[in-house]
Amino acid sequence: DAEITQSPRHKITETGRQVTLACHQTWNHNNMFWYRQDLGHGLRLIHYSYGVQDTNKGEVSDGYSVSRSNTEDLPLTLESAASSQTSVYFCASSERRDTQYFGPGTRLTVL
């Protein structure tokens, strides 16, 4: 069965360190998204990609970057982690505007 996975599921890091969160999907979807979820804010879009070599900024992209070298993967990098980036991160994929499929989430704590 097709799926979307995220790793690690939990991560604790220190302020200033670079962190990369992995997202891998086997749906063969062109579209991939990264969201963060915080109490009182719902899900907010960080970055998204419509295909290989395509990346776009979402509403809360400062301090984050992504790259898309193949269809299956969209890693999210925090260049210099800050305490404000403590959150739960969700990756999703979709085909055009059809259903988004979400990964299980990564809980990131920045100390």
Place this chain on the structure above:
Amino acid sequence: AQSVTQLDSHVSVSEGTPVLLRCNYSSSYSPSLFWYVQHPNKGLQLLLKYTSAATLVKGINGFEAEFKKSETSFHLTKPSAHMSDAAEYFCVVSEYNFNKFYFGSGTKLNVKP
């Protein structure tokens, strides 16, 4: 601009009574609309979706939603709540020719025994 408004941040019902979670949207084009459910410490699961076919959409676990264009609404209902329905629910809209999704702020459903 596209937007989604979930009119209630918290809804509390008794087990066995009906559930109504309200969602209004704004969209310039023909939208696709979705409801997702998130149980505590879990990811988001699709409940149902509307993509310009029948306006009454049936989903999993007895949920359904009706697309009302004149009211720009897509309210989620269930005839009889179960304890396992306690979760957070998100209304989401995407638009024709756009590959972006707009989330409501979520409604937390509490089911009392």
